[in-house]
Ligand code: FES
């Protein structure tokens with residue numbers, strides 16, 4: 001007996017106004033510059049930064065919004081880039097660690113303080129901490145140790161360098177109040 005013909009699945013239709021599933025052109029504003037890139041709607045901002053725009057400061061560690069290694073600033077607020085779709089980041093001001101780590105050839109005070117305090121081991125968490133620390137100090141210029149601890153609570157360091165990180169942030173607070181490269 002001849003085998004029964006399998007029913008052919010209906011051709012998938014993309015409703016009007018819905019983008020994808022293929023790549024679509026978008027423009028993202030990153031570190032003050034418009035950048036054109038082709039992204040699939042499923043791609044996260046983190047993957048697009050790292051894999052398509054060569055901005056590898058934000059790290060992919062948990063990839064599920066729990067560690068902070070991928071921290072970037074979106075309209076000035078710290079956000080986990082692994083939890084944002086790149087397509088949704090259009091029209092927003094995105095700042096990565098590359099956008100402020102060096103200014104006029106000099107390290108940002110937060111970066112310099114991390115170096116001074118040797119506040120890293122493997123370094124995977126470091127760019128995310130630097131981004132979070134900058135944002136924290138921008139709104140808390142005169143923090144206590146406990147406030148630094150709470151303020152950076154969204155970032156994890158698997159190597160346990162928290163003490164050095166907090167001391168670095170306190171030092172950066174002093175430096176930035178002095179107006180050096182802030
Ligand atoms: S990689 Fe995004 S929060 Fe961990």
Ligand code: FES
Nearest residue numbers: 121125157158159
């Ligand atoms: S220095 Fe290794 S995870 Fe923080």
